[in-house]
Amino acid sequence: MPERAAVIDLAAVRDNVRHLVELAAPAAVMAVVKADAYGHGALPVARAALEAGAGWLGVAHISEALPLRAAGIDAPLLAWLHTVDSDFSAAVAANIDLGCSGWELPHIVAAAQLLNTTARIHLKIDTGLGRNGSTPADWQEFVRLARQAELAGAVRVVGIFSHLAVADEPARPETDEQLAVFMRAVAQAEAAGLRPAQRHIANSAGVLSRADTHFDLVRPGLAIYGLSPFADRTSKSLGLRPAMTLRTVVSVCKDVPAGQGVSYGLTYHTAGPTTLGLIPLGYADGIPRIATGGPVRVNGVTYPVVGRIAMDQMVIDLGRAALVAAGASMIGAEAILFGPGDDGEASADEWAVAAGTINYEVVTRISSRVPRVYRNAVPT
Structure with missing residues (x-):
């Protein structure tokens, strides 16, 4: 992959x-x-x-x-x-x-x-x-x-x-x-x-x-x-199944002290000693720069993006408890931004809310820098 x-x-x-x-x-x-x-x-x-x-x-x-x-x-x-x-x-x-x-x-x-x-x-x-x-x-x-x-x-x-x-x-x-x-x-x-x-x-x-x-x-x-075209109806309620899952891996995982600034503009500072995880997707990959707070799921837990989304990367605050539970490091762990929701991952709709846009834009803008991987290419 x-x-x-x-x-x-x-x-x-x-x-x-x-x-x-x-x-x-x-x-x-x-x-x-x-x-x-x-x-x-x-x-x-x-x-x-x-x-x-x-x-x-x-x-x-x-x-x-x-x-x-x-x-x-x-x-x-x-x-x-x-x-x-x-x-x-x-x-x-x-x-x-x-x-x-x-x-x-x-x-x-x-x-x-x-x-x-x-x-x-x-x-x-x-x-x-x-x-x-x-x-x-x-x-x-x-x-x-x-x-x-x-x-x-x-x-x-x-x-x-x-x-x-x-x-x-x-x-x-x-x-x-x-x-x-x-x-x-x-x-x-x-x-x-x-x-x-x-x-x-x-x-x-x-x-x-x-x-x-x-x-x-x-x-x-x-x-x-x-995806649902209605603001008040989910894909599942319409009998639809989202086809795209956007995923990557945690590329950096590091301990930082309280007050650590995160990303351009330093709009976020850590509330206490914690662990930051770096997610190697950014607005050059089609993730809206404005979508701070967008959900990223790692090891069954969903974390919001903190600080500004940059061209190539974004940051999530893992917290010390999460790091200990994961066994000292999450480097290489799968990080899912959105998918069909089968495993509790977020939806494109939630990223649309974080970006103040619509789900159409979230999936359509994923750039060619992100490879497409096809599953079930042959009908069964």
Whole structure:
């Protein structure tokens, strides 16, 4: 095992996907593997998700989709976030579906014409999130142009989609408002002659809490990795299993007197004689610098990080009693920052609280300096 590792349990990914497939049925599941599968590794996760019944894969950028195709994955694959420098020709040539908000349409048409083929596109309507997607005011003209391109053979409109803004807060009314806008947009597209087979708007929170958002296809991301999108519901309560365990070993263990300062700024001083343990993970590895107090589990005991987290390391206060119980030194002992909770380790949610952020960010930001180690790569 490497001295630092993000251990990814692909059996957990498969279990989570199977659960989501069951919840979403009869809608198909698009496993969202953008951002290197939320830090878990796009290719291994994509394969595991497809093995477990996902029918589609989704990424943000074409540059994330092309390596999946190059690795031999031929499942339906959607990329939806583009710039003027996006390689539409490469995407069309690789049979990658493209999200289209309006401005991209002539670029996609040009790429299809250059290749003498038909591009597959999903039209996006902005139902209230305010990011990409056609505004309702521009929608009918956008639909007219898309239908025109379809009749010319340059594109095939296979989907219409949007994205939910507050589905992680199920009591809020904006989700109902977004659904109403979405359904009007679909009706307008169909009235113009389009026949999209895939209507999709549901993210993880939508899949887990709003069956009326499922339509033909759902796009879970966070839930695939076993994490909860809700502030008041745990992974376990949702039938999910966290797939990532972040672990290392204690690299230094030393006795210090009372009043010893710890880390930059000396924001922490020891209350009495104690033992400090050095954990060789820091913000260069993706641990938020602000997450003082984050939990680290060593030999079955959880210790909070004390002092500021540095670029490469952080410190925990082991206490004298802990050191004696461990038999004089903990150097080399396994240190787990977060995991599925099976052995009492902390969760990514607890690190999110310590950092004042969300669990999405905690797992996604784990850097490439931390090797990924895969377990259960072969389905059983």
